[in-house]
Amino acid sequence: MKDRVAAQMTVNGVPCERAVEPRLLLSDFLRYELGLTGTHVGCEHGVCGACTVLLDGEAVRSCLMFAIQADGHEVTTVEGLAPDGGGAGSESLHPLQAAFREAHALQCGFCTPGILMTLVPFLRDHPSPNEREIREALSGNLCRCTGYQNIVAAVKLACDAPPPPPPSPSLRR
Numbered sequence: 001m002k003d004r005v006a007a008q009m010t011v012n013g014v015p016c017e018r019a020v021e022p023r024l025l026l027s028d029f030l031r032y033e034l035g036l037t038g039t040h041v042g043c044e045h046g047v048c049g050a051c052t053v054l055l056d057g058e059a060v061r062s063c064l065m066f067a068i069q070a071d072g073h074e075v076t077t078v079e080g081l082a083p084d085g086g087g088a089g090s091e092s093l094h095p096l097q098a099a100f101r102e103a104h105a106l107q108c109g110f111c112t113p114g115i116l117m118t119l120v121p122f123l124r125d126h127p128s129p130n131e132r133e134i135r136e137a138l139s140g141n142l143c144r145c146t147g148y149q150n151i152v153a154a155v156k157l158a159c160d161a162p163p164p165p166p167p168s169p170s171l172r173r
Contacts, residue, residue: 007071011036012080020067027051029067030077038078038113042142049141052114053077059118078113081120096120096158105154107145115141119155128159 004019011034018033030036030053039062042050046061053062054076081094093101096116106112115138122129122137129137134155138148 005068007068009070009072010074012076018067022066022068024067025063026053026065026067026070026075027062029070030062030075033067036077036079040110040113042110047142048111048114049118050111050114052117052141054117054121057121057124059121076117078116081116094120096123096154099154099158100151103150103154103157105146105150111141111143111145115143115151119158123155123158129155131156 003022005022006017007020007029008015008017010016011030016034018029020029020033024033027039027041030039031041039053040050041063042048044063046064049061051061051063052059054060054074055065055070056073057076081097083092083094094116096119100106100112100116118141119137126133126137131152134152135148138151143151
């Protein structure tokens with residue numbers, strides 16, 4: 001067994017401390033250590049965007065980071081977007097999630113978590129984007145199913161939604 005190092009971070013509002021192998025990827029830490037499987041792993045090269053999470057509020061590719069690099073930081077996964085964790089039967093979705101549902105902005109859904117996590121800071125910084133700006137923001141996320149038209153429509157719809165309430169701390173699966 002390799003030497004482990006302590007990693008302390010806040011994940012979806014919940015303080016978390018684990019001993020991790022120094023080369024454990026953040027994506028694997030989230031999925032296998034914490035059971036947060038909404039962070040998907042596609043290409044494992046940072047190209048597809050499926051593994052995107054927020055690190056201190058900014059979008060990062062979790063397949064390109066070691067878990068230990070998140071030490072002392074705040075990580076938000078797609079599970080942390082909904083104000084109450086958005087579990088089964090929950091009507092409490094982040095406005096962007098609700099807009100994706102309303103605009104039919106997903107098909108297989110594999111890319112959706114990464115797209116959502118890319119768009120959250122984008123919309124925070126660009127609350128009224130035009131279509132070109134939305135498409136540019138999405139350029140680092142690959143979707144094989146949708147053609148992006150409904151995703152763009154969902155972003156426009158989300159721009160008209162009221163701001164979300166703050167999420168409640170949760171490591172829900």
